[in-house]
């Protein structure tokens with residue numbers, strides 16, 4: 597009889613441990629990276645406004661939006677106008693081991709007529725030595741998930757930038773290198789395009805972008 601009780605207790609313990617693990621796994625962790633900050637203003641939007649301000653505003657709005665139902669926890673790589681190096685940002689990701697990493701930028705260049713958004717997922721350049729590294733192999737496992745998220749973001753950003761997706765692109769971006777989580781860089785609008793420049797400064801559009809990104813992240817999970 598005692599033996600049976602011991603077995604029963606063991607079974608109950610295992611069930612409780614499994615339930616605990618499931619509960620812990622139920623909450624997703626997302627790291628949002630408002631690119632640039634501090635001395636690094638990023639691309640110039642106006643004389644007084646830089647990319648760093650816009651990326652922070654959208655990241656803060658996105659954090660608020662995602663935090664609403666308590667199922668997703670959001671960590672920002674910076675929550676103020678501070679200097680944070682790419683290495684420090686990556687260390688945060690490595691330490692927190694999130695379920696997703698998203699870096700937000702504003703684009704510029706290619707003349708005044710180019711507008712819209714671009715989404716970058718981690719690149720796999722052939723002639724790189726680190727391709728052989730364990731981290732690179734691990735990262736490959738997350739490539740499909742990164743692309744899946746990129747497609748969702750592309751779909752949802754299309755409502756704000758109609759027919760202005762410049763596509764999903766593979767890139768060897770330093771911030772994405774060797775990250776072993778689904779990870780993307782989203783380049784929102786072109787500071788060099790007059791319409792985009794006006795649009796991206798609007799708090800209403802920034803809130804819409806945050807909602808579109810939040811919707812994409814939620815559908816991804």
Ligand SMILES: [Zn+2]
Pocket residue numbers: 631632638639647700701702
């Ligand atoms: Zn940037």
